[in-house]
Amino acid sequence: MPHHDTVALTGTIEHVFAHRFTLEADGKTHLADLTPKGLEAFPLSEGLRVSLEGELRPSEIKVTRIAADGREPVRIEHKKPNHAPGHKHADVPADPARVLASAKAAGWASAGEPRRKPEHFEVLARQGNGPWTELHVDFAGTIYKRKPADAEKWGLAA
Structure with missing residues (x-):
């Protein structure tokens, strides 16, 4: 898992997009993600002054x-990737x-090349004449x- 710096900001909510919002703080506009469950616990509204802490990601702040x-x-709490129970990524090269x-x-019969992701591959495949599936x-x-x-x-x- 990559390490993300944590930030703490105080500012005013400018725009709300479902569970994401922009925060005007320190003369800059920041995009923040509260998650749908976070939105249930803390309703957002434009003009609300808030203090937040979160993980600074390349595209947004994941509010904690x-x-x-x-x-x-x-x-x-931010949802972890959807892996099988007890799933651990093997320490082997991506092949x-x-x-x-x-x-x-x-x-499974695959079609095309697997698509590399940071910790797995996505493969288009199907069994027999069954539906195409993303593995x-x-x-x-x-x-x-x-x-x-x-x-x-x-x-x-x-």
Whole structure:
């Protein structure tokens, strides 16, 4: 997991986009993510002055704590990646051939090249004439997630 710096800011909410919002603080505009569950616990509104803490990501601040005058501070837990219970990433090099061999051994016929992600590969595959499926396969070759293939993402004919 990459390490992200933590930040603490106090400012005014300028715009709200569901569970994300912009915060004007220290003369800059920051994009922050409260998460849907965080939004349930701490409703947002434009013009509200808040103090927040969070992890500084390349695109936004993942809020871990938020407070405002007259409200109880709220801590926000961010969802971890959707891996199988007890799943640990193997300390092996990323090898697309290993990933494809693993999918084939599990009865999947893949199409195209696996798409590399930081800690896994995504593979377009199907079993027999079944529906196209997106497999998430870790570097050791363990298939830990299956989901219907997105036609637009994978360039499939409708």
